[in-house]
Amino acid sequence: MATDCRDCPLRAMPCFENLREDELAFISQFKAGELDVAAGTPIMIEQSKSPQLFTVLRGMGLRYKTLSDGRRQVTNFIMPGDLVGVQGALLDGLSYSVEATTEMTLCVFRRSELWKLFRAHPERGFDLTWLVCKEEHFLGEALTTVGQRSALERISWALVHIHDRARELRLVENGILTFPFRQQDLADALGLSLVHTNKTLAKLRERNLATWSEGLLRINDRETLREIAMMDDSASSKPRPLL
Template sequence: MPRSKKNDNAPTANPKEAAHRKVSCPQCPLRDREVFRDFTPEELAFVSVFKTGELTVKAGTMLFLEGTNSAHLYTVLSGYAFRYKQLPDGRRQILNYCFPGDFIGLQGAVMHEMQHSIEALSDMVLCVFQREGLWRLFESHAGLSFDVTWLAARSEQIVDQHLLAVGRRSAVERCGFLLLDLSRRCEELGLLGPGNKVRIPITQQHIADTLGLSLVHTNRTLGRLIRDRLLRWKEYEFEILNRDRLAELVGDDNPEPTVRPLV
């Protein structure tokens, strides 16, 4: 059944339900991760005020809907989401996946209207920020302003990588590249399970919608990776068995982790 462009029955994040802060910014568990840069005391004080609360949402909740605007931005404290665009007949293209530490909703804050939708892939906890606070950030904190610009540029870079994969890689190369990327992002955040398993509630339909493949083609492609002993797969969990061979197959240069901002 084709998806409707606007699902009026889909649950939508309601920032009014955000509770008072449960995790203070200085005690944020993400700040212990080596992948995130340290704040200066002044920056940390500002972000502690910029954050107005936390929002807990269930899997399937629509965080942002294309064509609408929002008074809020979020940082993912825990859980996963995905960004996508959709055609009028329901065909969907997943653009990227959102992980803990990602800053989402910036497009709506700057352009006054979201040009894509974001849906919770799992249950999530989000740090909530008022949109108008973004202007105070740019006015008074050059370092944080650069961080927001860096995050926007990084988002563009990820879309570039996925566009290259969809446009020029074979189906097997596309699939391998996507799974390598998801695995690497989990590894940077210390989220790999026992045996380096990647536990994300991602299905073959999500992969198909990310790679521009049919569900049948996606199933066959995963089957080839499994037969070649590069991958173990089941819904909501996968394990890369030979990272070097898979990276060679997809033409991936295995970039070193980059220290990045956390707002």
């Protein structure tokens, strides 16, 4: 049975905005249902036209783009609360693919109903625009990381970013995040070889800054990792929209 938007476990988290009762009622009508997918399932395929967009309710996945020779650029690690498929809903096709890394549950929204969101609830339409701008900001930071940061700086940046996101979602317990991705996924996100990624993670482990082993990620010294990565720690803590 689909989760009622009023009982959504994500809405109870302080990292997401609260909605008025009438807005919740509209989102409940906008939601077409839920989709459960197994690990390894393609959710969206590059160049396809998707009739739907999704909010991740549970599970994790990857968003990536591939070249004709099979090389892959991971552009984000998908987590609960993320909205995927907006590009396919507004443009003629997707420039990326999305794949489930774990079992996932997705809230499904019809592309054809999207304009009703802007007409009936322009504030939520602004939220959608905000989410797109937030993604653009992240991609700019990621491009700077790949283009200008060293391997040690890149991996420090990625681990802090990932761990902080997961902590907001209450996925971190006793400092440990169950992180179901492969080192190759991180390498493909940061423009590094698998060997270089492995060696750099070993350096962080030797300095007792962070460990990632057997699917568990622990940050031991966030402040030092942030300093290594030259990260701006002044980001807004404003709750983000959830559709």
